[in-house]
Amino acid sequence: MKNKNGNTVPEKNIERLLLYRRILANLRREKKTAVFSHQLALMSDASPAQVRRDFMLIGYFGSPVRGYDIDQLIQSINEFVDAQEVQKVTLVGVGHLGRAILNYFQGRSDKLAITAAFDRNPEKVGRVLHGIHCYPTERIQEIVKAEGIDVAIITVPESEAQDVADRLVQAGIRGILNYAPIKLNLPPEIFVDNRDMLLAVEKIAFFARRRIRKESVS
Amino acid sequence: MKNKNGNTVPEKNIERLLLYRRILANLRREKKTAVFSHQLALMSDASPAQVRRDFMLIGYFGSPVRGYDIDQLIQSINEFVDAQEVQKVTLVGVGHLGRAILNYFQGRSDKLAITAAFDRNPEKVGRVLHGIHCYPTERIQEIVKAEGIDVAIITVPESEAQDVADRLVQAGIRGILNYAPIKLNLPPEIFVDNRDMLLAVEKIAFFARRRIRKESVS
Numbered sequence: 001m002k003n004k005n006g007n008t009v010p011e012k013n014i015e016r017l018l019l020y021r022r023i024l025a026n027l028r029r030e031k032k033t034a035v036f037s038h039q040l041a042l043m044s045d046a047s048p049a050q051v052r053r054d055f056m057l058i059g060y061f062g063s064p065v066r067g068y069d070i071d072q073l074i075q076s077i078n079e080f081v082d083a084q085e086v087q088k089v090t091l092v093g094v095g096h097l098g099r100a101i102l103n104y105f106q107g108r109s110d111k112l113a114i115t116a117a118f119d120r121n122p123e124k125v126g127r128v129l130h131g132i133h134c135y136p137t138e139r140i141q142e143i144v145k146a147e148g149i150d151v152a153i154i155t156v157p158e159s160e161a162q163d164v165a166d167r168l169v170q171a172g173i174r175g176i177l178n179y180a181p182i183k184l185n186l187p188p189e190i191f192v193d194n195r196d197m198l199l200a201v202e203k204i205a206f207f208a209r210r211r212i213r214k215e216s217v218s
Numbered sequence: 219m220k221n222k223n224g225n226t227v228p229e230k231n232i233e234r235l236l237l238y239r240r241i242l243a244n245l246r247r248e249k250k251t252a253v254f255s256h257q258l259a260l261m262s263d264a265s266p267a268q269v270r271r272d273f274m275l276i277g278y279f280g281s282p283v284r285g286y287d288i289d290q291l292i293q294s295i296n297e298f299v300d301a302q303e304v305q306k307v308t309l310v311g312v313g314h315l316g317r318a319i320l321n322y323f324q325g326r327s328d329k330l331a332i333t334a335a336f337d338r339n340p341e342k343v344g345r346v347l348h349g350i351h352c353y354p355t356e357r358i359q360e361i362v363k364a365e366g367i368d369v370a371i372i373t374v375p376e377s378e379a380q381d382v383a384d385r386l387v388q389a390g391i392r393g394i395l396n397y398a399p400i401k402l403n404l405p406p407e408i409f410v411d412n413r414d415m416l417l418a419v420e421k422i423a424f425f426a427r428r429r430i431r432k433e434s435v436s
Contacts, residue, residue: 175426
């Protein structure tokens with residue numbers, strides 16, 4: 001589903017580091033100050049050895065006696081995965097899914113900010129939705145370039161997704177989170193992650209069913 | 219992110235089989251009748267050897283000369299991954315994300331059907347949204363049991379997600395697609411897939427940025 005050309009850090013490591021950071025932030029909110037690799041492993045469905053390798057990758061080593069210092073660890077992950085300045089994101093397609101994402105993003109990240117949305121519906125264009133200005137799709141190239149946006153979220157219907165993706169790439173976008181259920185034709189240097197909700201439910205349905213069968217024969 | 223206890227078929231194989239099926243259905247719509255493993259590999263970002271292994275897993279072997287027969291292949295995947303009867307799904311949390319999913323599901327699968335939705339907002343309860351009746355959250359256990367639903371999609375805010383998940387498990391749900399950005403505490407036999415939109419964007423932002431840096435120095 002993804003393009004991996006030229007990435008020296010594997011996607012899976014980054015996914016886990018981002019998940020650890022989320023878990024660590026929750027622990028911090030619960031007033032905890034230290035955590036052991038086996039605890040983090042349990043909370044992230046990784047192995048303790050994997051957790052330790054991931055932290056070695058970012059140059060962080062914990063104390064075998066007291067565990068990892070949570071604040072220091074969050075800081076190390078931040079330095080590894082975050083941009084120094086806020087990274088700008090755009091969202092194209094302000095239907096229910098688009099609005100859910102705009103709403104969800106509000107105030108949730110201080111390193112990623114959705115700064116412009118696009119839609120082709122004249123009723124949405126010109127409005128401010130969940131704090132974000134909505135422009136017409138035709139202005140993607142102009143606005144994305146002017147704002148210096150490099151990440152895009154596509155939440156348009158599948159019939160419009162390829163056209164939107166082409167406009168985004170022409171505008172200089174380097175990474176796309178695609179919720180339209182089609183495979184986009186894009187240059188290999190664009191990093192794409194496809195999120196197909198039906199595929200996700202189909203997978204869960206498969207394993208949910210197998211468990212029921214398993215129980216019924218045991 | 220997922221619980222793998224007791225699954226004899228690895229998740230990754232199922233994910234790929236579901237993706238091949240999606241691609242094959244698109245090829246069929248374009249009036250194509252056969253496909254080679256290297257073509258499918260290219261379209262699914264797998265290797266040709268992986269594609270062939272996945273099809274061996276479901277007992278399907280193609281012709282080295284004419285490729286795989288698309289109709290037969292879809293049929294074989296269907297037999298492997300689908301339930302014999304329609305599998306029922308419920309969705310809890312009919313906000314923007316919930317509505318996007320209800321809308322997206324309409325008429326898209328003949329093997330998976332969302333048959334009930336739940337929300338705690340009295341303004342939504344009792345209404346039919348995108349063709350689905352919305353019940354109060356308190357009735358999860360009663361309705362899910364009565365309908366024989368075994369898969370759930372959680373689209374409530376994170377503060378409500380654990381309570382909803384507990385109700386769903388008590389009602390007999392075996393698989394959960396969780397869009398709330400928290401790790402749910404659930405019995406190990408429940409299959410859970412967490413979809414955190416911010417984590418997804420954070421990952422893309424990381425790789426998008428690295429590519430820009432790479433270009434700027436080359």
